[in-house]
Amino acid sequence: MDAEIPGLPSRAADAARLTVLSGPSGVGKGSVVAEIRRHHPSVWLSVSVTTRPPRPGEEHGKQYYFVSRDEYDQMVAAGDLLEHAEFAGNGYGTPRRAVEERLASGRPALLEIELQGARQVREAMPTAQFVFLAPPSWDELVRRLVGRGTEDEVTIRRRLEAAVVELAAEKEFDVTIVNDNVSQAATELVELLTVPVR
Numbered sequence: 001m002d003a004e005i006p007g008l009p010s011r012a013a014d015a016a017r018l019t020v021l022s023g024p025s026g027v028g029k030g031s032v033v034a035e036i037r038r039h040h041p042s043v044w045l046s047v048s049v050t051t052r053p054p055r056p057g058e059e060h061g062k063q064y065y066f067v068s069r070d071e072y073d074q075m076v077a078a079g080d081l082l083e084h085a086e087f088a089g090n091g092y093g094t095p096r097r098a099v100e101e102r103l104a105s106g107r108p109a110l111l112e113i114e115l116q117g118a119r120q121v122r123e124a125m126p127t128a129q130f131v132f133l134a135p136p137s138w139d140e141l142v143r144r145l146v147g148r149g150t151e152d153e154v155t156i157r158r159r160l161e162a163a164v165v166e167l168a169a170e171k172e173f174d175v176t177i178v179n180d181n182v183s184q185a186a187t188e189l190v191e192l193l194t195v196p197v198r
């Protein structure tokens with residue numbers, strides 16, 4: 001690592017920016033992030049809270065903090081969430097303190113969140129970097145969401161209705177990565193995570 005030079009921001013501080021990854025449900029955000037965690041364990045990803053029940057294999061504190069609606073409402077009321085949104089019938093939010101501590105210590109952070117939350121982060125932190133993960137096609141998005149097999153038909157419909165809105169918002173983002181291939185998309189995202197702050 002480079003030695004600190006008084007008066008010159010360290011390279012670590014230069015790289016300390018928040019990156020927000022968003023994109024429609026089923027596009028592969030979780031898959032891309034999991035790939036990054038496997039190959040780049042130093043990349044720090046915020047763990048969100050959600051009122052959604054865990055899917056098979058999901059663990060409290062790993063993919064999410066699974067909380068009750070009351071706990072979630074209390075966190076919202078207390079201002080403990082950097083952003084929060086209702087999505088397909090459940091509440092989701094980013095615990096504020098962990099992200100703020102991470103950035104304050106000069107280290108970058110990654111959020112994987114939906115569109116309404118991304119818009120809130122843009123309001124609060126306009127220098128953050130916003131990355132849109134796009135599907136190769138609408139049909140492939142539907143195939144992935146249905147093929148995952150984790151949602152019932154009603155929920156799949158709700159998520160696809162939201163996907164129409166999310167896809168129309170792509171132009172609000174700084175960069176688009178098309179998720180044709182998980183490992184390629186992960187490589188592209190990691191490169192963006194290490195771009196110095198503007």
Ligand SMILES: Nc1ncnc2c1ncn2[C@@H]1O[C@H](COP(=O)(O)OP(=O)(O)OP(=O)(O)O)[C@@H](O)[C@H]1O
Binds near residue numbers: 023
């Ligand atoms: N590049 C890809 N090619 C083929 N299948 C993929 C690709 N990326 C992800 N998938 C598959 O698509 C499904 C949805 O992926 P994933 O759960 O990562 O999406 P997501 O964007 O995180 O969804 P959500 O927002 O609903 O949590 C999974 O079954 C996953 O294995």
Ligand SMILES: Nc1nc2c(ncn2[C@@H]2O[C@H](COP(=O)(O)O)[C@@H](O)[C@H]2O)c(=O)[nH]1
Binds near residue numbers: 114
């Ligand atoms: N606004 C926020 N959205 C979040 C957060 N954590 C995850 N998400 C997004 O919710 C949907 C659905 O997720 P799923 O795990 O139920 O499939 C997806 O788009 C996630 O990116 C958050 O903290 N805030």
